[in-house]
Amino acid sequence: MNIPMEQGILLAAxxxxxxxTGLLVRRNVIFMxxxxxxxxxxxxxxxxxxxxxxxxxxxxxxFIFILAMTAAEVSVxxxxxxxxxxxxxxxxxDKASTMxx
Amino acid sequence: xxxxxxxxxxxxxxxxxxxIISKNAxxxxxxxxxxxxxxxxxxxxxxxPFAAALxxxxxAGAIMVLFVFVIMMLNVSSTEQKMEHELLKPKAWIGPxxxxxxxxxxxxxxxxxPTSHSMLIQEVLPRAVGKLMFSKYILVVDLAAxxxxxxxxxxxxxxxxxxxxxxxxxxxxxxxx
Numbered sequence: 615m616n617i618p619m620e621q622g623i624l625l626a627a628x629x630x631x632x633x634x635t636g637l638l639v640r641r642n643v644i645f646m647x648x649x650x651x652x653x654x655x656x657x658x659x660x661x662x663x664x665x666x667x668x669x670x671x672x673x674x675x676x677f678i679f680i681l682a683m684t685a686a687e688v689s690v691x692x693x694x695x696x697x698x699x700x701x702x703x704x705x706x707x708d709k710a711s712t713m714x715x
Numbered sequence: 716x717x718x719x720x721x722x723x724x725x726x727x728x729x730x731x732x733x734x735i736i737s738k739n740a741x742x743x744x745x746x747x748x749x750x751x752x753x754x755x756x757x758x759x760x761x762x763x764p765f766a767a768a769l770x771x772x773x774x775a776g777a778i779m780v781l782f783v784f785v786i787m788m789l790n791v792s793s794t795e796q797k798m799e800h801e802l803l804k805p806k807a808w809i810g811p812x813x814x815x816x817x818x819x820x821x822x823x824x825x826x827x828x829p830t831s832h833s834m835l836i837q838e839v840l841p842r843a844v845g846k847l848m849f850s851k852y853i854l855v856v857d858l859a860a861x862x863x864x865x866x867x868x869x870x871x872x873x874x875x876x877x878x879x880x881x882x883x884x885x886x887x888x889x890x891x892x
Contacts, residue, residue, distance in 0.1 A: 617761075618833050619832040621720065627819060628728055631818055633731070635812055636734070639807065640735070644782070645740070652747070655750075655774070666836055674765060675844060677763075677766045689781070693873035694873055695785060699789045705789065
């Protein structure tokens with residue numbers, strides 16, 4: 615069981631950049647929220663890799679906090695998506711680019 | 716063990732890539748679940764069984780089910796068609812892809828140091844995680860609880876229907892105005 619630490623961090627970096635690409639490319643709000651999920655998951659993977667390199671439990675504790683934050687973020691984000699679909703009858707983020715009180 | 720790690724990481728990357736380029740929202744969600752399960756396998760390999768179980772239960776089990784419910788609630792088939800044409804144009808995706816490719820190149824350049832740290836992997840059991848979480852990080856646990864309560868209240872408030880005023884003075888005010 616000898617995995618170089620660079621491989622794990624590299625995987626986390628690739629997943630993070632894929633999520634960033636999805637966030638920048640897609641205009642559908644649901645896809646954007648899913649890309650944010652991928653990015654947060656990559657951050658958690660980096661914490662787990664760091665914890666495994668040290669051999670202590672700190673990485674897993676930080677992963678649990680990221681998980682709690684993701685759950686709160688997703689619940690608020692999905693409520694916002696439902697609200698936006700009621701308001702604009704569309705999931706296109708460009709439709710919501712004008713600010714009205 | 717190394718080959719398992721490689722297979723799981725290739726699976727995670729390819730599933731995430733398919734998630735980004737797929738046009739149907741439900742297909743993208745299933746690819747995302749496959750990617751999360753692959754990352755959970757990586758957690759098992761890295762000696763974090765508690766985190767892997769939480770990844771399967773909470774990410775793939777609870778959060779993704781929320782996504783499925785919302786996608787089923789909103790009937791998105793009409794807006795899908797327009798998205799498809801927009802996505803096919805290379806002008807739409809070439810700029811963001813270049814930006815994140817540059818970012819990835821920088822990260823890889825920083826990681827490509829000559830000294831290689833190999834991890835000697837030992838399992839960290841849930842008992843150690845719980846002990847650490849409720850002794851050293853107890854303040855952060857409290858903050859996470861506050862955050863979850865705020866999330867619940869925010870989701871309830873945003874998901875409300877149109878506001879109905881039950882108070883009779885407010886109702887009279889609305890009728891006169």
